[in-house]
Amino acid sequence: MKRNVLLSFTLLLAFVLVLSGCGGNNNESGSGNSKESSGSAAKGETKTIKIFQFKVEIAEALNRLKTDYEASHPGIKLDIQTVGGGSDYGAALKAKFASGEEPDIFNVGGQSDLDTWIDNVEDLSNEKWASDVIDVAKEPLTRDGKLYGQPMNIEGYGFIYNKDLFAKAGITEVPTTLSGLEDAAKKLQAAGITPFVNGYQELWVLGNHLLNVAFAHQQDPAGFVKGLNDGTASIADNEVFSNWVKLFDLTLKYSNKNPLTTDYNTEMAMFAGGEAAITQQGNWTQTMIDGVNPNLNLGIMPMPISDDSKENDTIYVGVPNYWVVNKNSPVKAEAKEFLNWLATTPEGQKYITEDFKFIPAFKNITTTSDVLGDLGSSVLEYSQQGKTLGWYFNNYPDGAFNEFGSQMQAYIAGNTDAAGLLKNLQQTWDNLKAK
The missing domain is CATH 3.40.190.10 (Periplasmic binding protein-like II)
Incomplete structure (x- = not known):
């Protein structure tokens, strides 16, 4: 039956939700493959990470995240703009690039979006979180063996x-x-x-x-x-x-x-x-x-x-969207550190599961039905049944x-x-x- 093509997804998703969360307490920051800037601004210097994202449902929670992240990362400011719901995010993103106001982190949806933005996005294959992405969430943003995005979640x-x-x-x-x-x-x-x-x-x-x-x-x-x-x-x-x-x-x-x-x-x-x-x-x-x-x-x-x-x-x-890093960003190291914080620290993972109410697309992040709410629990139930x-x-x-x-x-x-x-x-x- 054709739904069997998603069997690997179902098994992996079930695996994600029963794991004990090992690896989720790693508090190191920065890129997993280099000694790039740790992402914290030099003493007395303020760096701004411009984030352009489309999920209006998490806009309020992102404002809380901004406050927490800036408090724990002196010298870093997050400039978060949300365009979605009734607005055309794709057109707005292209307008940002055309005007020279390129974001440092933005969203890419999948295969055809990657075709559009491949010349603008950073290879994230060696970031610390990359090895924990479930396989079905890797494929849409993988090109020539390189992973270009961090999956937001499973929906x-x-x-x-x-x-x-x-x-x-x-x-x-x-x-x-x-x-x-x-x-x-x-x-x-x-x-x-x-x-x-x-x-x-x-x-x-x-x-x-x-x-x-x-x-x-x-x-x-x-x-x-x-x-x-x-x-x-x-x-x-x-x-x-x-x-x-x-x-x-x-x-x-x-x-x-x-x-x-x-x-x-x-x-x-x-x-x-x-x-x-x-x-x-x-x-x-x-x-x-x-x-x-x-x-x-x-x-x-x-x-x-x-x-x-x-x-x-x-x-x-499926995976609704991915976080990607602008490869020409002047704060590329800081942008990578933010994504590492989101996926590998208890604080970031709490936002993913409890504040955003996301089903995580990572093997090292766990969640439960009571945290997900009725709708996330319903998705989980269908997924575990292979439906x-x-x-x-x-x-x-x-x-x-x-x-x-x-x-x-x-x-x-x-x-x-x-x-x-x-x-x-x-x-x-x-x-x-x-x-």
Whole structure:
């Protein structure tokens, strides 16, 4: 079965979460392969590390980290800027470089992003934390045997659902088929509960995460991507994509009003406020939801595209992003020290697990379900059971997800039909793929 391609990930993730945390108390700093500057500024000198990152969910926690890090590293200042949520991080990052205001540390998403930034990023293969990265998290940022990024974390997404609202509507089992999902939506509606809140103003919700469902359910997802690039595969006449449109339609049929003008923050505020029972997101939203209502009883459930319950009883798990170091940074040694502190010290690891509520992508960092919260625990449970599929949007041609998202918005608006949508997605891939 195609989910077996992630078996190594599942085993490694389970391994991560039962390890005792050996190696996590190493407090040395700096690069693991040289005697570069320790990263602490010379006496009387202040150095600033400019960090440009996209995860709005951890922005508040990063401000606390900034205070702690600066207190323990005299002469070092962190200038942290967050651009994400409803903003185009990739475009903003390119603008930073074009203006000459290059960050010292920034985020890269995966294979296609590495293609874009390979000339700007430092080889981090010999940093102390590199040997502890789980194998599945290394591959997307490895090129010619060199590791260019530190994985932020492991994340999973599907449909987040409010268990108490499900119970109120008389739903006793989590749906794992498309017809079962519609039955649940009907029960929610009958109980006066809006089934879905859809943040379809956001291109990434559509063009990355929702569209990935169709890629992940291919018999050979990587082979399908290769086929799109060499012209031997097609979105337009693919049965899985046709089934995927039925899921898309179902979310629209039982949606909140005006999904095209519902942004990420509104989506999460509505869901956390109990205004809808289901939303398409992942465990990264735990801190946002807790900020509104920390007492919600939550879970993550599948996004089924057919009535094959076994085939659809999965969620989507991967590495969302990587920290990379600008190889031309004037504070490159200090930037490396910061990443070493984050991954190898008890203080940094506490931020990863407890403050960010991340599932760590390192063998030497442990966490527990009570720290992760409901959503992280749900991702962990699916992963340990081998019920995961991958993330393939990092294999899209550069800039494609924006185009895909826009075309999906046009479909929502009624400007094209299902056949037209799939044809447009195919045309976008053909136009943007590397020639």
